[in-house]
Amino acid sequence: MIAEVETKRALTIRNLHKSFGEVQALRGVDIQTKPGEIFGIIGPDGAGKTTLMRILCGLMVPDVGDVDLLGFDPVTQTHEVRERIGYMPQRFSLYPDLSVVENLRFFADLYLVSKEDVAQNEPRLMDFSRLQSFRKRKAGALSGGMKQKLALICTLIHTPELLILDEPTFGVDPVSRQEFWTILRDLANDGLSIIVTTAYMDEAQLCDRLALMHHGKLITQGTPDEVTRAFGKRLLEVRSPDILRVRRGLDALHLPGINVHRFGARLHVVYENDEQEEAIRLTCHGYGAELEEIAPSVEDTFVALLQDQGEEAV
Amino acid sequence: MKRILALARKEVLHILRDPRSLAVAIAMPLGMLLLFGYAIDMELRSLPVGVMDLDHSQTSRAIVRDMTAGGFIVDAGRIHSRDEVERGFRRKKFLAVLVFPEGMDRDLANGNSPTIQLMIDGSDAATAQTVENYLSAVIARKNIEILREDLGDIKPPLEARVRFLFNPELRSPDFVVPGLTAVIMIMICALLTSVAVAREKETGTMEQIMTTPIKPSHVLIGKVIPYMVIAVLDATLVLLIGRVVFHVQMAGSWWILAAYSLLYLFISLALGLLVSTLAKTQQVAMTVALVATMLPTLLLSGFLFPISGMPLVLQWFAHIIPATYYLEVIRGIMLTGRHWYPFELGIMIVMALFLMSVSMRKFRSRLD
Numbered sequence: 166m167i168a169e170v171e172t173k174r175a176l177t178i179r180n181l182h183k184s185f186g187e188v189q190a191l192r193g194v195d196i197q198t199k200p201g202e203i204f205g206i207i208g209p210d211g212a213g214k215t216t217l218m219r220i221l222c223g224l225m226v227p228d229v230g231d232v233d234l235l236g237f238d239p240v241t242q243t244h245e246v247r248e249r250i251g252y253m254p255q256r257f258s259l260y261p262d263l264s265v266v267e268n269l270r271f272f273a274d275l276y277l278v279s280k281e282d283v284a285q286n287e288p289r290l291m292d293f294s295r296l297q298s299f300r301k302r303k304a305g306a307l308s309g310g311m312k313q314k315l316a317l318i319c320t321l322i323h324t325p326e327l328l329i330l331d332e333p334t335f336g337v338d339p340v341s342r343q344e345f346w347t348i349l350r351d352l353a354n355d356g357l358s359i360i361v362t363t364a365y366m367d368e369a370q371l372c373d374r375l376a377l378m379h380h381g382k383l384i385t386q387g388t389p390d391e392v393t394r395a396f397g398k399r400l401l402e403v404r405s406p407d408i409l410r411v412r413r414g415l416d417a418l419h420l421p422g423i424n425v426h427r428f429g430a431r432l433h434v435v436y437e438n439d440e441q442e443e444a445i446r447l448t449c450h451g452y453g454a455e456l457e458e459i460a461p462s463v464e465d466t467f468v469a470l471l472q473d474q475g476e477e478a479v
Numbered sequence: 480m481k482r483i484l485a486l487a488r489k490e491v492l493h494i495l496r497d498p499r500s501l502a503v504a505i506a507m508p509l510g511m512l513l514l515f516g517y518a519i520d521m522e523l524r525s526l527p528v529g530v531m532d533l534d535h536s537q538t539s540r541a542i543v544r545d546m547t548a549g550g551f552i553v554d555a556g557r558i559h560s561r562d563e564v565e566r567g568f569r570r571k572k573f574l575a576v577l578v579f580p581e582g583m584d585r586d587l588a589n590g591n592s593p594t595i596q597l598m599i600d601g602s603d604a605a606t607a608q609t610v611e612n613y614l615s616a617v618i619a620r621k622n623i624e625i626l627r628e629d630l631g632d633i634k635p636p637l638e639a640r641v642r643f644l645f646n647p648e649l650r651s652p653d654f655v656v657p658g659l660t661a662v663i664m665i666m667i668c669a670l671l672t673s674v675a676v677a678r679e680k681e682t683g684t685m686e687q688i689m690t691t692p693i694k695p696s697h698v699l700i701g702k703v704i705p706y707m708v709i710a711v712l713d714a715t716l717v718l719l720i721g722r723v724v725f726h727v728q729m730a731g732s733w734w735i736l737a738a739y740s741l742l743y744l745f746i747s748l749a750l751g752l753l754v755s756t757l758a759k760t761q762q763v764a765m766t767v768a769l770v771a772t773m774l775p776t777l778l779l780s781g782f783l784f785p786i787s788g789m790p791l792v793l794q795w796f797a798h799i800i801p802a803t804y805y806l807e808v809i810r811g812i813m814l815t816g817r818h819w820y821p822f823e824l825g826i827m828i829v830m831a832l833f834l835m836s837v838s839m840r841k842f843r844s845r846l847d
Contacts (some may be wrong), residue, residue, distance in 0.1 A: 222690045224846045243844065247692045258687035262496040274485030275691040427757065 174233070175200045175327055175358035176221070181230035182214055183381075189226070190216040192381040198360065198374070200436065203353045205372030206362040214362035217257055218331040221360065222252040229293050249318030257312050261305025261318060265296055266354070269319055273286055273337050276323035276464060280336040283322070290318040293348060312339025316346065328352070330361040334368065348372050364384040366464035376436075377467050378478055384470050389463055396461040401445060403432040405454035435461075435469055482693045486701025490675065494705060501709075508663040508713045509720065513667055515659050516652060516725050526610055527555035530575035530740060531564065538586035538621075539600035542577070542595075552610070559813050564617035568600055575599040575610050587625065635674075653728055657809040658782035661802040664714050664740070665747040669768040672704045672751030677764035680755075689844045696839045703748050710744045730816030736809060742827050743805040747772075750801070757839040776802040800832050 176198045183191040192215045198204040206214050219225040221234060223243035232238060237245045261270045269290070273283045278340070291297040294314040299307065304315060320328060330349075334342040351358055353373070360423055367377050369389060377387035385392055398434065405411045412432055415425050423445070424435040434445055449456050461469070494501055528546065547554050555573040558564055567573050578596035586593040596688060597614055599607045603627045623635055678701070679685040687700060716738075723725045751768060758764035777783060780802035786794055799802050804823040811817045 219846060223844070224686065224689060226845065244692055249689055250690070252687070252690040254683055254686050254690075256683040258683040260489070260684060263492055267489075267492065271485055271489050271689065273484055275693050276686065277481060277692075446652070 174198070175202070175235060175425045176204075177233040178217075178221075179230055179320075180231075181217070181220065181232070182228045183213075183220065183225065184228055190381050191220075192379070193234055194230070194378075194383055194384070196376060196386070197403060199359060200358050201353055202357045202373040203349060203359045203361060203371070204377035205369055206360070206378050207364075207366065207369045207375055207467070208362070208378030212378040213379060215331055216381075217378075218252070218329050218360070218362060221329050222250055223247060227286045249326045250321075250329055251323070251327075252329045253316050253320050253331060253333055255335065257316060259312070259316055262303060264301050264303055265307070265315055266300045268315060268321055272319040273322045278323050278364045282324075286322055286324065290321055293351070294318050308341070309337045310344065311339055313341070314348070317345070321352075327358045327360065329360065332362050332364065334363065334365065342368070347399055351367035362372050366462065366467065369463035373465070377463075377470065378450075379471060379474075384474065385466070392463055392467050396466045398469060399442070400436050400459055400461045400465055401434045401436070401442070402428070402457045403434060403449055403454050404453060404457075405432075407447075407452070408432050408454070411449060411454045414452055415445065418444060418448060420468070422442055424469065424472055428464070431478075433465055433468075435465065459476065483697050483701040483704070486688075486693075486698060487704040490702050490705045493675075496710075498751065504709050505716070506714065508667055508717055510564065511663055512659055512717050512720055513544050514725075515662075516655060516721075522823065526551065526575075526606070527573040528552050528610070528614070529555040529558045529567055529576040531547060531558040531576060531578045533581040534579040534583040536579075538584050538587065538625075539579040542579075542617065542621055546577075546614065547773070550612060551832055558763050562831075564598065566599075571600075573600075574603075574810060575607065575614065576803055577614070603664050620768060650728075652721065652725035653814060654810070656718075656725055656727045657813055658806060660714065660717050660721070660740075660809060661780065661805050662773065662776045662782065663717055663741070664767065665745060665772045665803065666748070667713055668706065668710045668744060668747030669751035669754060669767060669772045671680070671709065672703055672748050673755040673764040675702055675706065676752065676755030677761045681760050686846065689846075692839060695842050695844045699752055699839065699842055706746060707744065708752075710748065711741070714744065717726060727813060729813050731812035731818055735818050736812045737807045739812070740828075742824075743801065746801045746827060746831045746834060749831060749838060752838040753834055753841070756838050768831060775800050779803070780806050793832045800828065804830075 174197065175196060176320070178194055178196040181191050181194040182189070194213075194217060196206075206217065208214055216225065220227050221232060223239035223246055226240050232240075234246050235249050237249070239246045243249065248306075260271070263271065268368070270283065271289065273287075278286070280352060288297075291300065294317065296311060296315060296318070300310065304312065317330075317333065320330075325439070334345055337345065337444060342365070349359055349361070361368075363369070366407075369392075372389065374386065374388050375392060376383045377392065378384070385395055385397075401410055408427070408431065412425055412427075415432075420436075420441055422437045423441055426433055426435075436442060436445060446456060495506075510713060530539075530543055532543075543554060555567075558576060559750065564576050567642050575597045576596075578598070580593055580595070583595070595609070599610055601607045623633075627633055635751070676685075679688070685698075689695070716732075722729070750772065754768045754771065755764050758767055776797065779786070779789070779797045780800050781797065782802070786797045786803065789797060806813040806822045808823050811820065818823050
C-alpha cells in the first residue's frame with residue numbers, strides 16, 4: 166500500500182497527559198509502533214482510548230507530552246498529519262442518506278484524490294470490502310458490519326500511511342468482526358500501519374503488538390506472547406453446568422493469592438502454588454466440575470494485572 | 480475549491496433526499512407571509528359604535544349618518560338604557576357609544592352648548608385613540624356646518640390639510656410585506672444553516688470531516704452555499720407574492736433591493752453559523768436560532784412598533800438587530816424609491832464581517 170517508509174517508526178508517543186477538568190483521561194502514555202504493524206490498544210470503556218486516538222489525529226491537544234506521527238506533530242502540523250492518516254471514529258460517522266458510492270466519493274473529494282486514482286482505488290476497495298453489490302444502497306440501510314467496512318474504505322480512499330481506528334468492531338456481530346480483522350491483516354501485510362483500539366479482549370490476540378490501557382495509563386505492552394508471559398501465575402479453567410455454585414464454593418475458601426473470575430460460561434481461577442491447586446481441585450470435584458490447566462490469554466493477564474494494581478493501591 | 484464543492488454537493492443531496500426539510504424551507508416562509516400578511520392588517524375599518532339617542536332629532540340623525548358614511552365606523556344599533564351600554568361593552572358589541580342628550584336640538588336652537596357624551600372601550604389603546612380622533616373630527620365638522628347655517632358662509636380660521644406621502648392610502652401591505660421579508664429571511668437562514676451544522680455535530684460526521692485535510696472555514700462555506708440558494712429563492716418568492724397577492728408598491732429598483740437583500744442574507748447565514756458553532760444538538764440550534772431571530776426581529780426592529788417609542792434599553796437592543804437596518808432600506812426602496820443608504824449599508828457590512836469572522840474563529844478543527 167505504501168511504497169517506502171524512510172523512518173523505522175510509524176508513531177512515537179512520549180509521556181502524554183490530558184485532563185478534562187478534574188478528570189485525568191491520560192496519565193503518561195508512551196507508545197512506539199513500527200510501520201506495517203497492527204498495534205492494538207486494549208482497555209475497558211473509560212480507559213482513555215478515544216482521547217488518545219483524538220490526540221493522534223489532531224482533534225485534541227495534549228496537556229503534556231508529544232507525538233511524532235510519520236515524522237509530523239499533530240498539534241503543529243495538523244494538516245500534514247491529516248493528509249497521511251485515515252481516522253475512523255468510534256461512532257458510525259458517515260451519511261446514512263447517501264449511498265455507499267456517494268459516501269466514498271465525498272471522502273475522495275475531501276482528500277483531493279484525483280479522478281484517475283479514484284477510478285483505480287474504488288473498484289479495489291469495493292472488491293475487498295465486498296460492498297460492490299451494495300454500491301447504490303443508502304449507508305443507513307447497511308448492516309452493522311457493512312457500515313464498518315464502508316467507514317473503513319472511506320478512510321482508505323486516499324491511500325493513507327497510517328490508519329487510526331477507534332473501536333471499529335464495536336457492536337458488530339462476531340462473523341463480521343472476524344472478516345473485518347482479516348481485512349486489517351491484509352492491509353498491514355501490504356505495509357499499512359494500523360493503530361486500533363478495542364474493548365474486545367479476543368481481538369488482542371490478532372494484533373502484532375498491543376498495550377493494555379487502564380485509567381489513562383498503559384499497564385503493559387508488547388506482543389500478545391510477551392504480554393501473556395508477564396502473567397507469571399498459573400491458571401485453571403473450570404467447567405460446570407452450575408458455575409455460580411462452584412464460584413460460591415471457591416469464594417468460601419477464602420484462600421489468599423487466589424482470584425476467581427468469570428470467563429464466558431466458564432471460570433478462570435488464578436493461583437500461585439501446588440497447595441492452592443490442591444484446595445481448588447478438591448472444591449471443584451466436590452461440585453462435579455471439570456478442571457483443566459490452560460495458558461493464560463490476554464484477558465486473564467489484564468484482569469490479573471488490574472488485581473495486582475488494586476492490591477498495590479491498598 | 481474542490482473540497483468546498485464536494486461539501487456543497489453533499490449538502491444538496493441531503494436536502495434533496497429529505498423532501499420534508501425542503502418543503503419546510505419553502506412552505507414556511509410562504510405560510511408566514513400569507514398568515515401575517517392578512518393578520519397584521521394595520522388598517523382599521525368597520526369599527527362598531529353604538530348610539531344612545533335620547534333626542535331623536537334631525538341633528539342627532541345627521542351626526543350618525545356622517546359618522547358611518549366613510550365605512551370606517553358602522554352603526555352597531557340603538558341603545559335604550561344605561562344597562563345596555565355596560566352589557567354591550569362587555570360583550571364587545573361596540574367599541575364606543577355616542578350619547579345624544581335629551582333636548583339637544585332645542586338647546587342648540589336656544590344658543591346653549593349641549594354636550595354629546597362619547598364613551599370608548601380603552602382596553603385596546605391604539606384603536607380607542609383612533610376612534611376618538613375620528614369621532615371628534617366628525618363632531619367638529621358638524622359644528623362648522625351648524626355655525627354656517629347661522630352665520631352664513633364662514634371658514635374656520637385655521638385648517639389643516641393632510642396628505643400622506645409615500646404611502647398615500649396608508650395601505651397596510653406596503654408597510655407589512657417589507658417587514659415580513661426581513662423577518663422571514665433571517666429566520667429561515669439562521670434556522671437552516673444552524674441545524675445543518677449541528678446535525679453533523681450530533682451524528683459525529685463533523686468529527687470525521689474534521690480529520691480530513693479540509694480547512695474548517697471551507698467546511699462552513701461549503702455547507703452554507705446551498706442554503707444561500709434556498710434563501711435567495713425564499714426571498715424572491717416572498718417579494719413576488721407581496722407584489723402579486725398584496726399589491727405592494729415598488730418605488731425603486733428591484734435590482735438594488737436584491738443587492739441589499741443579498742447582504743442581509745449573508746448576515747442571516749453568518750448568524751446561523753454562529754448559533755451552530757455554539758449549539759451541540761439540532762434541538763438547541765433550532766431553538767436558539769428561532770428565539771434569537773424571530774422575536775427580536777418582529778418586536779424590536781421597528782417592524783411593528785416604532786423604535787423611537789421604545790424604552791431606552793430596548794432602543795439599544797434595536798440597534799444591534801440587523802433587521803432594523805435592512806427594514807430601513809427595504810421600506811425606503813419600496814416606498815420612497817431612495818436607493819443610497821450609506822449608514823445602513825456600512826453597519827450591515829460591519830455586522831456581516833463581524834459575525835462571519837467570529838463564527839469562523841469559533842469553528843475550529845479541534846474538539847476541545
